[in-house]
Amino acid sequence: MTDQITLRRPDDWHLHLRDGAMLAAVLPETTRHFARAIIMPNLVPPVVTSADAIAYKSRIMAALPDGTDFTPLMTLYLTEETDADDVAAAHASGLISAVKLYPAGATTNSASGVSDFDKVRGVLERMAEIDLPLCVHGEVTDADIDIFDREAVFIDRVLDPIRRKTPGLRVIMEHITTADGVDYVQSADRDLAATITTHHLIINRNHILVGGIKPHYYCLPVAKRESHRLALRAAATSGDTRFFLGTDSAPHTDANKLSACGCAGCFTATNTMPILVHVFEEEGALDRLEGFTSLHGPAFYRLPVNETTITLTKCAPSPTPEKLITNEGDVTIFDPGFDLLWQVTS
Numbered sequence: 001m002t003d004q005i006t007l008r009r010p011d012d013w014h015l016h017l018r019d020g021a022m023l024a025a026v027l028p029e030t031t032r033h034f035a036r037a038i039i040m041p042n043l044v045p046p047v048v049t050s051a052d053a054i055a056y057k058s059r060i061m062a063a064l065p066d067g068t069d070f071t072p073l074m075t076l077y078l079t080e081e082t083d084a085d086d087v088a089a090a091h092a093s094g095l096i097s098a099v100k101l102y103p104a105g106a107t108t109n110s111a112s113g114v115s116d117f118d119k120v121r122g123v124l125e126r127m128a129e130i131d132l133p134l135c136v137h138g139e140v141t142d143a144d145i146d147i148f149d150r151e152a153v154f155i156d157r158v159l160d161p162i163r164r165k166t167p168g169l170r171v172i173m174e175h176i177t178t179a180d181g182v183d184y185v186q187s188a189d190r191d192l193a194a195t196i197t198t199h200h201l202i203i204n205r206n207h208i209l210v211g212g213i214k215p216h217y218y219c220l221p222v223a224k225r226e227s228h229r230l231a232l233r234a235a236a237t238s239g240d241t242r243f244f245l246g247t248d249s250a251p252h253t254d255a256n257k258l259s260a261c262g263c264a265g266c267f268t269a270t271n272t273m274p275i276l277v278h279v280f281e282e283e284g285a286l287d288r289l290e291g292f293t294s295l296h297g298p299a300f301y302r303l304p305v306n307e308t309t310i311t312l313t314k315c316a317p318s319p320t321p322e323k324l325i326t327n328e329g330d331v332t333i334f335d336p337g338f339d340l341l342w343q344v345t346s
């Protein structure tokens with residue numbers, strides 16, 4: 001029986017750090033375990049231009065605890081007005097690692113996203129030319145499409161047409177939640193990958209809706225039925241290099257979650273690593289965890305792997321920490337519904 005596991009230090013390929021007091025509070029929760037993270041640009045107002053990204057990156061660096069070795073990998077928020085030259089310059093200077101596509105209205109702070117995908121064709125073509133990846137929130141927003149079908153419909157109506165019209169464009173389907181997403185990624189032998197979150201490996205839609213509504217399990221894309229969760233677990237633990245960790249750790253204060261119109265997002269940064277060891281151990285796939293957390297992501301983003309390591313050790317069952325206290329209010333830490341059996345020991 002394994003009671004200790006050492007991995008190359010993991011990276012988080014999809015992270016919300018927010019800004020101001022929230023940034024200061026959540027940043028150490030990530031930097032404690034992770035070496036790098038793809039930083040989501042959905043601030044209010046969003047990180048649209050290279051000047052915005054320079055300013056946001058310096059706020060993140062200023063908030064880093066002393067002596068912390070952490071690299072924020074910046075992204076730009078794609079709008080219908082995005083200037084392809086600005087994107088190319090930001091890429092050439094090493095400032096950004098990806099551009100993020102939000103369909104307008106799909107999720108938290110996506111109002112400035114894209115409604116008419118033809119309007120971003122020029123930018124996408126330029127990104128294919130310069131080999132800059134596109135991260136995608138893959139859900140349609142049409143009122144007549146059921147929220148549980150929005151990822152599958154997005155693949156057919158938006159993503160596949162974009163990929164066919166833009167050969168060479170490398171795409172990361174962020175936070176996939178369906179077997180359709182898994183199948184689509186597996187159908188492509190190049191230029192396509194997906195991130196999978198911590199929470200989508202744990203919860204299905206029953207966790208949100210059975211026995212009373214559980215706002216802390218509400219996120220977008222919303223968790224689907226159990227068969228989809230099982231497809232995600234199979235993909236994450238398969239060793240397939242097209243799947244890697246993007247926690248989508250998305251802090252919202254309890255006041256904003258526990259409301260008649262609660263915000264979408266699960267805050268998982270704090271306990272993601274112990275939870276993932278738990279999941280991979282359950283699946284008999286501990287030997288594939290390092291690929292998922294530390295190898296597949298850098299390979300897709302064409303970055304070196306981390307040289308330092310992290311060690312987790314089996315511990316007495318311990319409840320998950322409940323809350324992160326911030327100057328904006330408390331943030332509830334994701335509760336996987338089981339005691340943690342692993343802790344990060346170095």
Ligand SMILES: NC(=O)N[C@@H](CC(=O)O)C(=O)O
Nearest residue numbers: 016107108219220250264265
């Ligand atoms: N995942 C979420 O439910 N919320 C994210 C936005 C996103 O990643 O879609 C957030 O910014 O809060």
Ligand SMILES: [Zn+2]
Nearest residue numbers: 107137220221
């Ligand atoms: Zn999203």
Ligand SMILES: [Zn+2]
Nearest residue numbers: 016040248250
């Ligand atoms: Zn997100």
